[in-house]
Amino acid sequence: MTSLPKITDSHCHLDFPDFDEDRASYVQGAVEAGVHRMVTICTRLKNEPSVRAIADAFAPVFYAAGTHPMSAAEEPMTSVDELCRIAEHPKMVGIGETGLDYHYSADSMEVQQQSLRIHCAAAAETGLPLIIHARAADDDMARILAEEHKNAAFGCVMHCFSSSRELADAALDLGFYLSMSGIGTFPKSQDIRDIFASAPVERILVETDAPYLAPPPFRGKRNEPSYVVHTAKVAADVFGLRYEDFALQCEANFERLFSKAVL
Incomplete structure (x- = not known):
C-alpha cells in the first residue's frame, strides 16, 4: 500500500468554536x-494560552500568535518583549497573524500600522517568520514591510494571498513566501492562480484558513485541515507538477521558512 504524500496546513484556526465539538477528530x-502537520493561529493574544494548549495536546499541531489587524483597535497593544516571551514556547513557530485590513477596518489604520511594525520587529528578534494578512492595503503593506525588513531582516509568508500582482512582486523581492488558500481554487480566481504561476515554486505554501474558505468540492461548508490536500492539488496543476512532487516541494518550502516546526 502506497503511503499518501505528506503536506502541511500552514494556517488554520483550530481554537475556533467550529471545532469545539470534536477537535481531535x-x-x-x-x-x-496526509496532512501530517498543522499550524493553528492565535489572532488575539488574550487567547494565546488556549491556542498553546491545543498545540500541546496534539503532536502534529504547532501554533503562531499575534494580533489580527481587524482586532488591533480592540486589543491592548502588544510589545516586542511580549511576543518574544511567547515565542520561547517550543511549539510556537511564527509571529502573527498581523498585517493591514482596510476593507473592514480602515478607521483603525494607524493602530494597525503600529501593531504591524511591532510584529515585524519581533519576527526579526526571534528569527520566526512573520504571518501577514493583507486586504485593501497593498501600498502601505508593501512600504511598511520593505521599511521594516531593511531595518532588521525577517522571514515572512503572505497568508491566504489574494492581493495584487504588485504586492506579490514586492513580497517576493524581499524573499517572502506566498500561501495559497481555498480562494486560489475557486473558478473565478484565475487571476490569483496566474500570480502564483509566475512565482518561484520554491516560495509557495498552502493552507486552509479553516474554518473559512473551503475549496471545491466543499465550498460553502466548514473548512478543515484535511481539505488542504484539495488546494495543494490545484496548486500542483498551476505549476505543472505531479501532486507528489509539489507536496515534496511544499514541505521543503515550509521547513525552510518555519524551521522551528520540525516533527
Missing part, C-alpha cells in the same frame, strides 16, 4: 489525509 482526519 479533525486533527486525526487531517493526518489520515
